[in-house]
Amino acid sequence: MIILLPKINQEQLTAANFFEIYDSEFFLLEAKLIKGEIIEDQQIEHPMIEGCSFENVTLNSNVFPKIEITDTIFKNCDLSNCDFQHAIIHRTQFIDCKLVGTKFKDGYLANTSFNGCMMNLANFNYTNHKSVEFSNCKLTYNDFVECQFKQTKFLENDIDNINFMDTNLKNIDISTCYFNSIDVQPENIRGLTVNERQIRYFAQVFLRLKLE
Secondary structure, three states: OOOOOOOHHHOOEEEEHHHHHOOOOEEEEEEEEOOOOEEEOOOOOOEEEOOOOOOOOEEOOHHHHOOOEEEEEEEOEEEEOOOOOOOEEEEEEOOOEEEOEEEOOOEEEEEEEEEOOOOOEEEEOOEEEEEEEEEOEEEEOOOOOEEEEEEEEOOEEEEEOOEEEOOOOOOOOOOOOOOOOOOOOHHHHOOEOOOOOHHHHHHHHHOOOOOO
16 A cells, blocks of 8 residues: 655745634645644634644644645644544654544545544544555554545554444554454454454454454
8 A cells, every 4th residue: 555645845844823814815824834733622614734844742632523635644632532523634644643532524534644643532533545554553442444445554543442343454454553342343454454362352252252
């Protein structure tokens, strides 16, 4: 699987304040470098972020429905409890970020990666994923109900108590991930790649087998 990287030239970014987004008639933030800011409890419908870099930024509890994020990098940022429902996120990287309780419900994600992120209780219900990677993330108690996965990777994540109900996991590989329990229907694990420990889990849960 190839994930397209953000089309961004760090040397051409202009240092800016996030609140400059209010100066745009269309709530557009483009080719900006945002560092060390605290942005909390803002409400903007359909903001657009294009070709930007966010470093060490706190973006807690913001309500940004229908947000569009393209060619952007978030590094060491805290986006916990943000509402990004109906978002469109494309060619975007989240690196070592905190997204606890963040809502991506009904969104579309393409060529997007989450690396080393803490994402407990995040909500991805009804999202469409195309060329998306989660690696070395904490995804405990995440909701992925009725999701569409195409070329989506889960690599070395903690997915304990993740909710995959009504999501077809064919061609998904969770063999490098850790969990004690997950929510999924047996008909939706056909074609799922798992490791030996996970085979034992599914055998016990769905077949009631007692393995020695």
